[in-house]
Amino acid sequence: MQAGYQVEDHPKYHSIMKYTKWIGLLAAVIVIAVCYMPWVYIQSVQLEIAGMFASGKHNFGKPGLMNIFCSAVAGLLFVLPQIWAKRTNIFFCGFNIAWSVRNYLLLSRCYGGECPEKKAALYVLLAASAVMLLMSFMPDAEIREESKAAEEAVKP
Numbered sequence: 001m002q003a004g005y006q007v008e009d010h011p012k013y014h015s016i017m018k019y020t021k022w023i024g025l026l027a028a029v030i031v032i033a034v035c036y037m038p039w040v041y042i043q044s045v046q047l048e049i050a051g052m053f054a055s056g057k058h059n060f061g062k063p064g065l066m067n068i069f070c071s072a073v074a075g076l077l078f079v080l081p082q083i084w085a086k087r088t089n090i091f092f093c094g095f096n097i098a099w100s101v102r103n104y105l106l107l108s109r110c111y112g113g114e115c116p117e118k119k120a121a122l123y124v125l126l127a128a129s130a131v132m133l134l135m136s137f138m139p140d141a142e143i144r145e146e147s148k149a150a151e152e153a154v155k156p
Contacts, residue, residue, distance in 0.1 A: 017140055021078045022125045024135030028075035030128040031096065034145065035064030037121035040107045044114050049069075049107055051125075070096035086139035093129075093136040100129040110148055 035051030042048075048055045051064020070092050077089035104126055108118050 008097075017138060019136045019140075020135045021140050024078040024089075024132055025075050027128045027131040027135065028071040028078065031071040031100075031125060031132065032068050034121045034125045034128065035068050038119050039103070039122040039125070040116040040118055042116045044115070049116075050095075050121075051103070063107065066099045067096060067103070067129070070099065071132070074136070078135070086136070086148075089136045089139070093133040097126075097129040097133050100125050 038048045040049050045058065046055075047058055049060050050065075051067060052059040052062050054074045074089055074092040074096060077085045077092065104122060108116060108122065110116075
């Protein structure tokens, strides 16, 4: 490694950073789509639970509604170029993955010795939420360098 060489100087770093907002936006769309797919199946009561509905007479509410809200807001914040949007996006993506883990823990645990059958959509929800959080940590934002006059004015 050369003296003075930094990761930001590597050409692959810039090519990855160029697509972070689009990857994050795609992950947000995937989270929203997965909320309408079945997450778990409980054999004893023939109940299939998805993010927005549960078949059968039991009411599990809409556990994916918060994921849809956070993903929609995060998707909007991914495409906004302002720095406040990038910082706020970290909060919404963090809350989204926390809610995804909550849904995974609540819906996939065993009740009375019977464990529900976990569907692939539940794992896709966790993975897409993790990708959203990762992409929110690496925003494609322009960083302006301050002028020397402004730097010298601050110095004593």
